[in-house]
Amino acid sequence: MKRFLTLISIAFASATFAQNATPPLVESVTVTGNGHVSLAPDRYTFSVGVQTIAATVDDGARENNARVAAVIAALKQAGAKSDEIRTSNFSIYPQQDYQQGRAPRITGYQISNNVTVTRDKVGDAGKLLQAAINAGVNTSSGLQFEVSDPARGRDEGLRAAFDDAKSKATLLAKAAGRTLGRALTISEGGATQPPPIPRMMALRGEAAGGEVPVESGSQELSFSVSVVFELR
Numbered sequence: 001m002k003r004f005l006t007l008i009s010i011a012f013a014s015a016t017f018a019q020n021a022t023p024p025l026v027e028s029v030t031v032t033g034n035g036h037v038s039l040a041p042d043r044y045t046f047s048v049g050v051q052t053i054a055a056t057v058d059d060g061a062r063e064n065n066a067r068v069a070a071v072i073a074a075l076k077q078a079g080a081k082s083d084e085i086r087t088s089n090f091s092i093y094p095q096q097d098y099q100q101g102r103a104p105r106i107t108g109y110q111i112s113n114n115v116t117v118t119r120d121k122v123g124d125a126g127k128l129l130q131a132a133i134n135a136g137v138n139t140s141s142g143l144q145f146e147v148s149d150p151a152r153g154r155d156e157g158l159r160a161a162f163d164d165a166k167s168k169a170t171l172l173a174k175a176a177g178r179t180l181g182r183a184l185t186i187s188e189g190g191a192t193q194p195p196p197i198p199r200m201m202a203l204r205g206e207a208a209g210g211e212v213p214v215e216s217g218s219q220e221l222s223f224s225v226s227v228v229f230e231l232r
Contacts, residue, residue, distance in 0.1 A: 026184070026230060027178075027230070027231040028184060028228050028229060028230055028231055029169050029172050029173060029180075029228070029229050029231055030226065030227070030228045030229075031165045031168040031169045031172070031226070031227055031229070032165060032168075032189070032224060032225070032226050032227075033160075033161040033162055033163070033164035033165025033166070033167075033168065033224065033225050033226075033227065034160075034161055034164055034222060034223070034224050035156075035157040035158060035159065035160025035161035035162075035163070035164060035222070035223045035224075035225075036157065036160065036220055036221070036222050036223075037153035037156050037157040037160070037220070037221045037223070038218045038219070038220050038221075039147050039152055039153050039218060039219055039220075039221060040122075040216065040218055040219075041122060041145035041146055041147055041216045041217070041218070041219050042120060042122060042147060042148050042149075043118065043119070043120050043122070043145070043146050043147070043148040044118075044119060044122050044125045044143065044144065044145050044146070044216065045116060045117065045118045045119075045143070045144045045146070046116070046117055046125070046128075046129060046140070046141075046142065046143040046144070047088055047089075047114050047115070047116040047117075047140065047141040047142070048071065048114065048115060048117075048129075048132045048133075048137040048139065048140050049068075049089065049112055049113055049114030049115065049137060049138075049139040049140070049141075050064055050067040050068050050071060050112070050113055050136060050137055050138060050139070051064075051110060051111070051112045051138055051139050052064040052067065052110070052111050052112075053095060053108050053109065053110050053111075054108060054109060054111070055107075055108050055109075056108075056109065057092060057109050057111070060092075060108075060109045060110070060111040061092075061111055063111075064111040064112075064113055065113075067135075067136045068113045068115065070135045070136060071115065071132055071135040071136060071137055072085060072115060073135070074131045074132060074134065074135035075115075075117060075128055075131055075132060075135075077131070078124070078127055078128050078131035079121070079124055079127070079128065080117055080119060080128055084117055084118055084119050085115055085116075085117055086115065086116055086118075087113065087114070087115055087116075088114045088115060088116040089112065089113070089114040090112070090113050090114075091111070091112045092109055092110070092111050092112075093109065093110045093112075094106045094108075094109055094110075095107045095108040095109060095110055112139065114139070114141070120148065122145065122216050125143065125212075125214045125216070126211035126212045126213060126214040127211050129143070129211075129212040129214065130210065130211045130212050133212070143214070145216045145217065145219065146219065147219050147221065150221060152221075153221055154223070157221060157222070157223035158188065158223050158225065160223070161189075161223045161224055161225045162186070162225055162227065165225055165226075165227040166180070166183075166227070166229070169227065169229040173229070173231055176231070178231045178232060179231075179232045180229050180230075180231070180232070181229060181230030181231060181232045182229070182230050183227050183228070183229055183230075184228045184229065184230055185227070185228045186225055186226070186227050186228075187225065187226040187227075188223075188224075188225055189223070189224030189225060189226060192221070192222045192223075192224075
């Protein structure tokens with residue numbers, strides 16, 4: 001019996017020691033790596049509009065409506081679908097004459113109607129812009145190209161970010177007289193996409209007959225990872 005109790009006591013003591021023992025300290029280095037991927041934009045957006053001025057709201061709206069309807073029809077004929085065209089602004093502003101000592105006098109009304117086109121076929125941006133110009137638009141807020149899916153290039157970007165992190169960690173380990181071990185933890189920082197670059201369009205009558213020259217260029221996506229490496 002005494003021997004049995006002694007064995008139980010030894011087993012209990014061993015278990016208690018195992019629970020209270022401090023795990024061995026793993027020396028490590030934490031670094032952040034960055035990767036960049038250049039992608040061709042696959043979507044564009046532009047806004048064009050018609051601005052008219054008339055003596056009365058009715059006259060201005062009637063002229064503006066007709067011209068905007070012609071612009072929308074021209075965009076559709078050039079290839080834009082109904083769900084790719086939306087009205088983005090409509091406004092009516094009185095034109096006033098200010099003279100010292102007198103109340104402002106309304107001389108007319110300015111009516112503006114803008115439509116925005118968002119389309120995935122980047123190659124036809126110039127054709128649609130030219131169609132809008134030929135149909136009578138006289139205002140524009142710009143042209144933007146963007147990458148519609150930030151996940152494009154993700155694998156390449158994350159690999160580049162990890163390689164960058166490992167390169168930094170190797171350099172730091174060597175500077176400390178150590179060697180780099182395995183990656184203990186990896187945290188993805190995600191992807192960042194710069195805001196679309198607006199490209200202003202000059203709407204001139206002499207552009208009719210061809211297409212607006214458009215270059216979509218490329219867009220850079222950035223990826224980051226935080227990695228904890230073991231030091232040996």
